[in-house]
Amino acid sequence: MGYVLSTRIRGVEKPKGDTYITVAGGGTMEEKKAITPANLAREWGIPLKKVKDAIKAAGIEPGSTRGACKYYTKEDADRIRSQLNEKK
Numbered sequence: 001m002g003y004v005l006s007t008r009i010r011g012v013e014k015p016k017g018d019t020y021i022t023v024a025g026g027g028t029m030e031e032k033k034a035i036t037p038a039n040l041a042r043e044w045g046i047p048l049k050k051v052k053d054a055i056k057a058a059g060i061e062p063g064s065t066r067g068a069c070k071y072y073t074k075e076d077a078d079r080i081r082s083q084l085n086e087k088k
Contacts, residue, residue, distance in 0.1 A: 034064060034071030040080065054083040 037055060041048040055072075058079055062070035072080070 034073065035077055036069055036071060040072075040077055044081070044084075046084070050084065051080060054080050054087070057087075058083040 037051045038048055041051045044051075060072065060076050060079055063073045063076060064071045
């Protein structure tokens, strides 16, 4: 995760996907406000179907939607993770 894919819109770079902010000292700090199930599955190294099944079993509603994409908060991600751990 050391780089950001970006597009130029009217001379302004806008990041795709995850949002990054620059911090003092030249480093970057990841700031995720909303997370998709696919990103959770990739981060945790498990199949997307298991994540979606855990969301459905826990009855978690997305924090926001954009088109067909569903976004969940960090608190929702913690609940999804605990649901996955219960299934084991």
